[in-house]
Amino acid sequence: MAVLIEKKVEQNVADTRHELLEWHSRSGRLAVSSYNANFGSEVNFFTQQGGKSEHAPTRKANARITQLKWHPEDDILAVAWDNGDVVLRYVEDSNEFLLPVDDDPLDAIKCLVWNSTGSLICVADKRSLLK
Structure with a gap:
């Protein structure tokens, strides 16, 4: 099945780069990460029909997204950042949960x-610490 994204992903900012794409295997949602050195990173969501979702993006200033992974069953997206944070985002209600880290904080997630x-x-x- 082909899916066409008919809306522009960029937000009229010339130096915004779209870096990561991740499809959800069940819901058909597409997560697209974007980075701009002046604003940081965000993830926008698109529907299976190709339109931009009504759900708010996940954003973080002064950080860059390094990984996107959908939960295998639910509409939960794990978003990893270059500052060591991992956020779980439930797309439907925009709730976000920062994964707790033990005594040793993480570096950029690889x-x-x-x-x-x-x-x-x-x-x-990036230091090969596993959590």
């Missing part, structure tokens, strides 16, 4: 993966 049931998420940073 790998993010859910297990097949979505009950666990594994996070690795």
Whole structure:
């Protein structure tokens, strides 16, 4: 099945770059991350029909998104940042949850993966710390 994105992703800012794309295998949502050195990063959501979703984007100033991973069952997106944060975003109601980190904070996230049931998420940073 082909999907056409008919709306422009960019926000009329010339130096905004769209860096990551991630489809949800069940809902058909598309998450698109964008980065602008002046504003930081954000994730926008698009519908299976190709239109921009009505759901608010996930944003963070002074940080860059390094990984996007959809939960295998639910409309929950794990968003990893270069400052070591990992945010779980439930798309429907815009709730966000920052994953807690033990005593040793993470560096830039390089790998993010859910297990097949979505009950666990594994996070690795650039120093190879696993959480």
